[in-house]
Amino acid sequence: MTSASAPLVSIRALHKSYGPHIQVLKGLDIEMKPGERVVVIGPSGGGKSTLLRVVMGLEKIDSGSVTFGGRPYISSAGAGAKTVIDTEVRRSIGMVFQHYTLFPHLSVVQNLVLAPCKVRGEKKASAVRRAEALLERFGLAAKANAYPAQLSGGQKQRVAIARALMLDPKLMLFDEVTSALDPELVAEVEQVILQLAGQDMPMMIVTHDMWFAKNIASRVIFCAGGVVVEDGPPEQVLGAPREERTREFIDRVFHIKQ
Amino acid sequence: MNYTFDFNAVSLRPLIEGLVVTLELTVAANLIGVVLGFPLALLLMSRIVVIRWPATLFVEFFRCTPAIVQIVWFFYCVPMLFNVFLGSMTMGILALGLNLMAFNAEAYRAAIQAVPREQIDAGIALGLNPLQRVVYIVLPNALRASVPVLLTNGIVIFQQSALVAIVAVQDLMYQAKTLATETYRPIETFTIAALIYFAVSFPVAQVVGWLERRRQVLTS
Numbered sequence: 001m002t003s004a005s006a007p008l009v010s011i012r013a014l015h016k017s018y019g020p021h022i023q024v025l026k027g028l029d030i031e032m033k034p035g036e037r038v039v040v041i042g043p044s045g046g047g048k049s050t051l052l053r054v055v056m057g058l059e060k061i062d063s064g065s066v067t068f069g070g071r072p073y074i075s076s077a078g079a080g081a082k083t084v085i086d087t088e089v090r091r092s093i094g095m096v097f098q099h100y101t102l103f104p105h106l107s108v109v110q111n112l113v114l115a116p117c118k119v120r121g122e123k124k125a126s127a128v129r130r131a132e133a134l135l136e137r138f139g140l141a142a143k144a145n146a147y148p149a150q151l152s153g154g155q156k157q158r159v160a161i162a163r164a165l166m167l168d169p170k171l172m173l174f175d176e177v178t179s180a181l182d183p184e185l186v187a188e189v190e191q192v193i194l195q196l197a198g199q200d201m202p203m204m205i206v207t208h209d210m211w212f213a214k215n216i217a218s219r220v221i222f223c224a225g226g227v228v229v230e231d232g233p234p235e236q237v238l239g240a241p242r243e244e245r246t247r248e249f250i251d252r253v254f255h256i257k258q
Numbered sequence: 259m260n261y262t263f264d265f266n267a268v269s270l271r272p273l274i275e276g277l278v279v280t281l282e283l284t285v286a287a288n289l290i291g292v293v294l295g296f297p298l299a300l301l302l303m304s305r306i307v308v309i310r311w312p313a314t315l316f317v318e319f320f321r322c323t324p325a326i327v328q329i330v331w332f333f334y335c336v337p338m339l340f341n342v343f344l345g346s347m348t349m350g351i352l353a354l355g356l357n358l359m360a361f362n363a364e365a366y367r368a369a370i371q372a373v374p375r376e377q378i379d380a381g382i383a384l385g386l387n388p389l390q391r392v393v394y395i396v397l398p399n400a401l402r403a404s405v406p407v408l409l410t411n412g413i414v415i416f417q418q419s420a421l422v423a424i425v426a427v428q429d430l431m432y433q434a435k436t437l438a439t440e441t442y443r444p445i446e447t448f449t450i451a452a453l454i455y456f457a458v459s460f461p462v463a464q465v466v467g468w469l470e471r472r473r474q475v476l477t478s
Contacts, residue, residue: 058379091385101380105398114394115384149475167385 006070008034008171008202009055014064016050024050026226028064032204037197039205039217039234043249046224048206052173055204057090059083068092069170091119094164095173098180100156102148102163108135109144112163119167127166134162138192154185158192165196172196172203179208190216210253214238222246267443268450276433277454283350283429284416290355291415292408295362302367313363320360326421329353333425350422350429358415362408369404370396406469413459413466420455430454 009032016025024047032038040048053059055066057074060083066074073089076082102111112131116122135141138158148156157177164172174193178186190212197203197216207213213220213234220237222230222245230237230246241247301313320328332353337343344352373396381391423432434451438444 053379056379056383058382087385087387090382093383095383097376097380097383099376101374101376103377103380103395103399105402115386118390118394119385119387164383 006034007031007067008036008069009204010067011051011055012065012067014051014054014066015062016047016054016059017062024226025054025061028223028226028228030221030228030231032202035200035202035218037203037205037216037218038221039207039213039219040221040223041207041210041213041237041249042223042229047226048223049175051223052095052175052204052206055171056093056095056173057085057087058095091167092170093173094167094169094171095175096157096160096164096177098176100148100153100160100180102156102159104148107145107147108140108151108159111148111159112166115163116166131162131166134165135159138162139188152185153181154188157181157189161189161192161196170202172201174203174205174207176206176208178212186212208253210238210250222249224249261445263446264443265446265450267441268437268446270450272433272437273430273447273450273454276428276430277458279347279427280416280419280429280431281458283347283354283419283422283427284412286351287354287358287415287419288412290351291358291362291411294355295359295408296366298359298363299366299370302363303370317360317363320357321364325354325357325418326424328357329421329425346422346425346427350419350425350427354415354419354422357418358411361411361414365404365407365411366400369400369407372403373399403473406466406473409462409466409469413462416459417455 009030011028011030014025014028015023017023024045028047028051030038030051040051042048050059054061054074061074061076063076063078063081065072065076068089069092071089072086074083074085076084102108103114106114109128109131112134113122113124113127116127116130117124132141132144135144138161140155140158140162143151143155143159148159151159161177177193178189181189186209190209193203193205193212194216203216205213205216217234217238220232220234221228222237222241222243224245230241230243232242236242237246238250241250298313298317301309302317304310304313329350333346333349336349336352377395377399378391381395386394419429420431423429423435426432430451434447438447441447
């Protein structure tokens with residue numbers, strides 16, 4: 001349906017505020033090509049997570065539009081107007097959150113098959129087979145019947161990734177997925193995401209982990225004050241930023257890291 | 259104090275008969291409270307004012323007046339206002355049941371509203387429609403969370419049911435009062451009655467404590 005050069009996601013003049021005084025996104029324009037892995041970095045409160053939540057269709061927007069695969073997806077005519085979200089388009093996007101958000105009353109495999117069975121009407125047996133294969137791939141085969149409370153943070157987050165993949169998303173969103181983890185568990189989650197990157201899964205990632213950003217990004221966007229400050233390949237934005245604000249941020253982050 | 263205790267003067271039989279009535283009241287009131295409290299909770303959370311407002315008024319009436327007043331009010335006012343004459347047992351069940359329904363509705367409402375917003379976001383991200391989110395995510399979460407509170411409310415009603423003795427329901431308290439008058443042994447009689455109430459309530463309270471500890475482990 002989409003040619004290689006046509007954008008996968010196209011965000012136009014996106015404005016979003018919480019209440020009358022807190023403007024989070026102030027006219028964001030981002031175009032993402034298929035196969036790109038966009039890492040969004042920037043200071044807290046700069047609108048990174050909000051951007052991902054908007055793309056997931058979790059937020060109302062003030063104005064602007066998002067198209068996905070050439071189809072109109074999210075739009076709002078302006079202040080006070082209704083946010084229109086095409087829920088069918090939304091289903092081709094998967095998201096993983098900072099706090100795992102596994103369903104505590106369901107076992108791991110039940111977490112994975114819930115949406116395929118209920119949303120797509122897939123047969124339980126077939127969904128379970130796919131779930132088990134996915135868990136096997138992520139080194140979680142032994143945990144299929146465990147409950148979320150019995151898992152470590154890293155395991156929970158890998159299950160959450162598997163759960164999102166069960167719906168064959170065309171785009172994956174990762175919102176600070178390692179921020180809540182103990183340091184020694186970060187690698188196992190990042191490995192899984194790198195593995196997906198190896199299969200050319202398009203993704204948008206918000207992270208504070210600059211090592212991970214460098215390793216996974218095909219493109220880095222520095223977002224601050226609700227606008228895109230700098231946008232380019234990782235070598236540029238992380239290595240030799242052109243914008244003063246980006247440089248300050250990068251210097252500070254790497255300084256803390258040392 | 260030169261009082262000689264004589265527990266043998268108190269015959270257990272009427273007390274046990276009374277306990278059976280008390281348990282009947284408790285079970286019936288809990289059926290009303292657990293089953294009807296849930297739809298009432300949904301009304302409490304309605305976005306439509308004309309639905310939410312009467313439901314809130316109902317709940318607040320029961321929460322903000324003494325149970326004994328509710329029972330007496332029921333007993334005297336319902337026959338006069340609505341021209342219906344029900345047996346004292348039915349009246350007792352209704353009064354206790356409606357009271358429990360109000361408290362349980364609050365428990366359900368709190369549990370539903372305590373389901374983290376993130377859980378619903380995850381449901382949206384997985385493509386579940388609003389009804390599916392409620393059925394597969396919000397309700398299973400909320401109902402589990404509400405069990406300890408429902409049980410606690412249930413025992414409270416078991417104890418509160420002693421109040422219906424004043425409208426001549428022959429429950430444990432009523433039997434104890436009668437027995438105490440007949441035997442002139444109020445200390446022994448009411449001690450035994452208290453022990454019977456305790457013997458039923460205490461194990462349930464332990465179960466509640468265990469459920470809450472288990473839940474803390476499961477949700478952490």
